[in-house]
Amino acid sequence: MGVRRVREVRVRTVVDRGRGVVAPSVRVIRPGLAGFRKFLMRGNVIDLAVAVIIGTAFTAVVKAMVDDLLTPLIAAVGGKPDFANLSFTIHHSRFRYGLFLNSLVTFLFVAATVYFIVVLPMTKAAKLRTRGKPEPAAAPVISDEARLLTEIRDLLTTGHPARPDGPERAGRPREATTIDP
Numbered sequence: 001m002g003v004r005r006v007r008e009v010r011v012r013t014v015v016d017r018g019r020g021v022v023a024p025s026v027r028v029i030r031p032g033l034a035g036f037r038k039f040l041m042r043g044n045v046i047d048l049a050v051a052v053i054i055g056t057a058f059t060a061v062v063k064a065m066v067d068d069l070l071t072p073l074i075a076a077v078g079g080k081p082d083f084a085n086l087s088f089t090i091h092h093s094r095f096r097y098g099l100f101l102n103s104l105v106t107f108l109f110v111a112a113t114v115y116f117i118v119v120l121p122m123t124k125a126a127k128l129r130t131r132g133k134p135e136p137a138a139a140p141v142i143s144d145e146a147r148l149l150t151e152i153r154d155l156l157t158t159g160h161p162a163r164p165d166g167p168e169r170a171g172r173p174r175e176a177t178t179i180d181p
Contacts (some may be wrong), residue, residue: 062117066109074105 039045083105086098142150 062110062113065113066106070109070113071105 083098083101084096086101087094087096089095
């Protein structure tokens with residue numbers, strides 16, 4: 001055997017030994033990756049990812065509207081809109097309630113903006129879409145008398161009621177019936 005042939009055998013032995021170490025872990029990981037791929041390709045996950053991305057972009061739009069339009073509007077009408085410096089002190093502890101007020105006002109502005117720009121128009125659009133379509137008819141409500149008459153009819157024809165323990169009888173004990181000759 002030549003030197004070159006010995007090197008090839010040694011390299012092949014090392015590579016084969018390495019494959020033996022790697023192969024079991026691949027056998028364990030590969031099915032998990034296939035399941036992960038199926039999980040990612042389901043419609044719910046993709047829809048959720050799109051919703052998060054659009055929600056993030058919409059958050060920037062709403063924040064800009066509140067910070068750049070609504071807050072200066074309040075400043076023009078009522079004075080300075082920033083309450084960050086408002087605080088009081090008790091026993092050397094400083095309570096910065098102004099920051100809380102800022103957060104509260106920002107939350108109210110964001111909630112109002114989302115309601116009036118997104119929720120209200122979408123609700124009106126949904127009503128306009130269903131305006132021409134008839135509403136589905138509700139299931140007829142059977143009175144107690146009609147239900148009892150139906151049970152009596154079923155008892156007389158078949159010897160037993162059609163629904164002896166229906167949902168309307170759930171939780172109530174069965175009444176004893178006696179027939180006088």
